[in-house]
Amino acid sequence: xxxxxxxxxxxxxxxxxxxxxxxxxxxxxxxxxxxxxxxxxxxxxxxxxxxxxxxxxxxxxxxxxxxxxxxxxxxxxxxxxxxxxxxxxxxxxxxxxxxxxxxxxxxxxxxxxxxxxxxxxxxxxxxxxxxxxxxxxxxxxxxxxxxxxxxxxxxxxxxxxxxxxxxxxxxxxxxxxxxxxxxxxxxxxxxxxxxxxxxxxxxxxxxxxxxxxxxxxxxxxxxxxxxxxxxxxxxxxxx
Numbered sequence: 167x168x169x170x171x172x173x174x175x176x177x178x179x180x181x182x183x184x185x186x187x188x189x190x191x192x193x194x195x196x197x198x199x200x201x202x203x204x205x206x207x208x209x210x211x212x213x214x215x216x217x218x219x220x221x222x223x224x225x226x227x228x229x230x231x232x233x234x235x236x237x238x239x240x241x242x243x244x245x246x247x248x249x250x251x252x253x254x255x256x257x258x259x260x261x262x263x264x265x266x267x268x269x270x271x272x273x274x275x276x277x278x279x280x281x282x283x284x285x286x287x288x289x290x291x292x293x294x295x296x297x298x299x300x301x302x303x304x305x306x307x308x309x310x311x312x313x314x315x316x317x318x319x320x321x322x323x324x325x326x327x328x329x330x331x332x333x334x335x336x337x338x339x340x341x342x343x344x345x346x347x348x349x350x351x352x353x354x355x356x357x358x359x360x361x362x363x364x365x366x367x368x369x370x371x372x373x374x375x376x377x378x379x380x381x382x383x384x385x386x387x388x389x390x391x392x393x394x395x396x397x398x399x400x401x402x403x404x405x
Contacts, residue, residue: 358387
């Protein structure tokens with residue numbers, strides 16, 4: 167089960183109120199849906215024990231979204247409290263995700279603080295929000311939206327210029343039309359020469375074998391992936 171941050175809220179409010187009374191700046195806070203320790207199921211860190219920090223809120227509504235529970239609600243945490251909870255799990259890999267984590271501006275501060283603490287940090291972002299200010303030490307996993315998501319018009323193509331060789335571009339594909347669209351994007355922007363490119367099927371919509379065979383037939387310079395956490399735990403939250 168996910169580690170829900172509900173008990174932290176009152177402590178954070180008390181800390182914030184005390185700071186105001188003392189004339190000090192209010193501690194920086196983020197709205198968090200959950201923090202949990204699991205196995206990374208995607209991207210180049212797949213298989214590593216990882217602490218996931220799931221921020222609340224997302225401006226997109228992808229048709230196949232599997233984390234709609236993170237759209238609303240959540241609990242306010244100070245960044246210090248987030249780092250303290252992350253540390254207790256003893257993992258080296260940290261993944262900041264959502265929702266859309268960059269929808270909260272203080273996410274940038276959290277990413278830098280995690281890097282400063284010595285963690286291997288990845289950011290899962292839709293690519294609909296500018297990633298130019300993300301700490302260069304963070305591995306960005308940019309999820310370009312195919313037409314089947316219903317949100318392909320939200321892709322911010324300028325984000326591609328901020329990609330480094332350690333970053334990844336992910337395409338989640340619901341069928342053949344999505345695949346052909348993604349294949350064309352990879353070729354047009356020469357993504358395979360810039361960073362790792364990941365193709366994965368929408369769980370329950372596209373047969374993984376079909377996608378693998380299309381990739382092989384077209385000799386694409388991409389990495390096929392399945393969501394390892396769904397193979398292990400299905401649709402259980404907190405994984």
